[in-house]
Amino acid sequence: MSELTPFYNIVDGARRESAETFLSYDPYRGAPWAAIPRGGADDVDAAVAAAKRAFNAQEWRGMTATARGKLLVRLADLIAEESDRLARIETRDNGKLLAEMAGQLRYVPEWYRYFGGLADKIEGGVLPIDKPGMFAYTKQEPLGVVAAIAPWNSPLLLLAWKLAPALAAGNTIVVKPSEHASASTLAFMELFERAGFPKGVVNSVTGMPGEVGVPLVAHPDVAKVAFTGGEAGGAAVYQAAAAGLKHVTLELGGKSANVVFEDADLESAANGVISGIFAASGQTCIAGSRLLVHRSVHDAVLEKVVAIAKTARLGDPMDLETQVGPITTLAQRDKVMGYIDVAIDDGARCELGGRRPESAALADGWFVEPTIFSDVKNSMRVAQEEIFGPVLSVIRFDDEEEAFALANDTQYGLGAGLWTTDIGRAIRGADRLEAGTVWVNTYRAVSFMAPFGGYKRSGVGRESGQEAINAYLQTKSVWLNTAGQTGNPFVLK
Numbered sequence: 001m002s003e004l005t006p007f008y009n010i011v012d013g014a015r016r017e018s019a020e021t022f023l024s025y026d027p028y029r030g031a032p033w034a035a036i037p038r039g040g041a042d043d044v045d046a047a048v049a050a051a052k053r054a055f056n057a058q059e060w061r062g063m064t065a066t067a068r069g070k071l072l073v074r075l076a077d078l079i080a081e082e083s084d085r086l087a088r089i090e091t092r093d094n095g096k097l098l099a100e101m102a103g104q105l106r107y108v109p110e111w112y113r114y115f116g117g118l119a120d121k122i123e124g125g126v127l128p129i130d131k132p133g134m135f136a137y138t139k140q141e142p143l144g145v146v147a148a149i150a151p152w153n154s155p156l157l158l159l160a161w162k163l164a165p166a167l168a169a170g171n172t173i174v175v176k177p178s179e180h181a182s183a184s185t186l187a188f189m190e191l192f193e194r195a196g197f198p199k200g201v202v203n204s205v206t207g208m209p210g211e212v213g214v215p216l217v218a219h220p221d222v223a224k225v226a227f228t229g230g231e232a233g234g235a236a237v238y239q240a241a242a243a244g245l246k247h248v249t250l251e252l253g254g255k256s257a258n259v260v261f262e263d264a265d266l267e268s269a270a271n272g273v274i275s276g277i278f279a280a281s282g283q284t285c286i287a288g289s290r291l292l293v294h295r296s297v298h299d300a301v302l303e304k305v306v307a308i309a310k311t312a313r314l315g316d317p318m319d320l321e322t323q324v325g326p327i328t329t330l331a332q333r334d335k336v337m338g339y340i341d342v343a344i345d346d347g348a349r350c351e352l353g354g355r356r357p358e359s360a361a362l363a364d365g366w367f368v369e370p371t372i373f374s375d376v377k378n379s380m381r382v383a384q385e386e387i388f389g390p391v392l393s394v395i396r397f398d399d400e401e402e403a404f405a406l407a408n409d410t411q412y413g414l415g416a417g418l419w420t421t422d423i424g425r426a427i428r429g430a431d432r433l434e435a436g437t438v439w440v441n442t443y444r445a446v447s448f449m450a451p452f453g454g455y456k457r458s459g460v461g462r463e464s465g466q467e468a469i470n471a472y473l474q475t476k477s478v479w480l481n482t483a484g485q486t487g488n489p490f491v492l493k
Contacts, residue, residue, distance in 0.1 A: 004032060006035045007035065007186040009037050009043070009189070009205055010186075010202075010203060011046050011050050011203045011204070012046070012050035012053075012054075012200045013193060013198075016043065022038045022207075024036050024093055024180075024183055026092055026095070027329070027365060028316055028318075028325065028326050030330070030364040034092075034183045036183065037207070038211070039205045039206055039212045040211050041211070044219060045215075045219070047204070047216075050200035051173060051174050051200055051201070051202075052221050053200055054198055055144055055171070060170075060198045064120070065170070066119070066120040068170065069120055069168065071197055072168060074196060075112050075116075075195040076112035076113045076116065077109070079109045079112065079156075079188075080109045082191065083105035083108070083109075086187060087102040088318070089183050089184040090105070090156065090184040093181045093184060095328050096153065096328075098318050098320060099322075110448045111160040111464070112164050114448040116164075118165075118168050118469055119168040122140045122168075124137055133483025133484075135479075135482050140473040140474070143169075143171055143472055143474055144171060145172055145173070145174065145221055145222050146162070146171045146172070146174070146223065146472065147173075147174050147176065147217060147226070148173055148174070148176070148226050149213060149216075149217075149228070150162070150176070150178060150228055151181075152181035152328055154280075156184055158228045158251075159175065159185060161228075161452070162226040163175070164448075165471070166224075166226070166472045167202070171223075171224070171472050172200065172202070173202045174203050174205060174222070175205070176213055176216055179206065185204060186204060186206065189204050217240045217246075218243070222246060223247060224248065224472065225241050225246055225247070226248075226463075227248070227251070228251040230253055230386075230388075231253045231457055234252040247471070248460055248461070249461035249463065249471050250461065251453055251454065251458075252285070252412075253285055253386040253388075253414070254286055254458050255383070256287060256414055256415040256416055256435065257290045257292050257407035258273050258277075258443060259407055259419065260273070260293045260419040261294050261403070261418075261420040261422070262297050263422055263425075264421065264441075265421065266300055268441065270301060270305050270308060272441070272442060273291055273305050273392070274309060275443050276417060277370075277391075277392045278309060278312060278370045278390050278392075279444065281325055281326065281368070281390050282336075282387065282388065283388050286415040288415070288417055289391065290383055290392075290407075291392055291393065292397050292403055292406055292407060293395070294397060294403070302351065302374055306351050306352050306372055309352055309372060310352060312324045314362060314367055314369070326365040326366045327366045328366075329366070333366040333368060333389075335387075335389070336388070336390075337368065339385070342381050342382060343376070343380065343382035346380045348373040348375055349374045350371065350373055351372040352370060353371030356369070368391075370392075371391045373393050374394045383395065384411075386412070400428070404429065404432040404433060408432075408433065412454065413434045413435045414454040414458035416433040416437070416438050417439045417440075417442075418430070418439070418441070419440075419441055420441070434456065435455055435458075436453045436454045446464070448464055450464055451463070451464055451465035451467045452464045
């Protein structure tokens with residue numbers, strides 16, 4: 001075994017030593033490369049206690065909103081300076097393309113700049129109260145300690161969606177990254193001291209879900225949980241948070257439909273379909289894993305999509321020429337292959353892929369070939385369950401009504417794509433589709449300005465955009481008696 005790169009948690013502004021570590025694997029080589037601290041309940045207690053102290057300390061609580069915003073902007077500048085290093089750590093850790101991770105890390109600073117600018121735009125208001133002799137106003141205040149639980153597919157991007165608004169609102173944080181990709185988050189934690197944040201404002205704890213995640217969510221001093229991950233994990237977080245009456249934001253799974261109508265630009269649509277499912281090896285919550293195609297153009301679109309997918313270059317994710325990288329974990333690779341077997345058993349026709357690549361150069365990595373199934377019924381498991389891998393299900397429809405019905409016939413509602421040159425149809429589709437984000441003639445675009453989140457079982461709440469900061473605030477009403485008289489003490493004022 002080659003020498004492992006050590007990473008450390010930051011608690012209360014200092015490295016926290018851990019008696020145990022666990023291995024993080026390089027999905028391209030199928031071998032361990034990093035040693036990550038394996039925390040437990042004591043580490044959770046220490047991190048939450050540090051965050052609570054920082055929340056109540058004058059150094060953070062007494063800081064002006066403008067100064068808080070400047071810290072976020074300074075953090076953004078440091079991320080920009082370190083973006084290449086952080087991107088390479090992420091790629092080594094989760095196997096996603098360096099081209100994708102580098103692009104994400106160059107864009108991540110915009111979340112901190114955006115919410116840094118919003119920090120001193122949080123306002124209350126004077127109420128035109130109906131009670132004579134009273135003056136009343138509202139103010140917005142932070143919740144307290146926030147647990148931010150991030151997934152393994154885009155750790156620092158999806159963490160920014162939580163940290164930036166939470167910090168702008170004045171909260172303190174305990175970060176729990178995925179046990180499958182913790183390294184980039186721990187490297188990122190080093191930037192907070194350099195940016196000038198008071199110690200304890202942002203802390204990290206790494207480890208297994210049952211050993212760290214469960215006690216963190218259940219901790220009585222955690223006021224809110226912001227979670228991105230799978231449906232089962234989200235449901236468990238929701239139940240545990242409900243027991244403590246905590247605030248929650250959940251961004252969960254998806255089974256998004258890319259709907260191609262007969263009047264679409266078929267070349268653009270085919271490219272959009274490829275982007276939706278094979279970018280990131282399908283390991284994205286917004287993967288367009290269902291392709292709904294009008295019967296009249298079904299064969300033409302399928303032919304184009306298969307032709308493009310055949311040319312996809314699988315390989316080392318650090319190579320900027322690679323287009324499809326490995327699956328992040330061995331267990332996930334095996335899960336994807338299992339779904340391919342299920343689809344074949346259910347009668348779907350495999351048009352492309354369905355196997356591990358035969359190339360000796362890829363033998364050590366956890367790869368799955370880009371896979372396309374036709375003759376899929378929307379009731380099949382491959383069309384209803386989130387696979388989180390490079391597997392596309394192609395489904396025919398006959399008219400607009402059927403297209404929208406099929407697109408909505410899922411327990412999820414995170415994203416959807418529409419491909420049409422008919423502006424009326426585009427607007428109707430945006431209205432009819434039960435999804436938190438609808439893309440028209442594009443796919444897989446996100447911005448710090450645009451709220452993101454799911455309908456149905458795809459989540460609770462929104463991240464990004466001005467709306468997101470409200471999820472980290474609570475409203476206080478303040479009454480002042482200006483009349484100088486209290487009146488009858490035994491009746492409601």
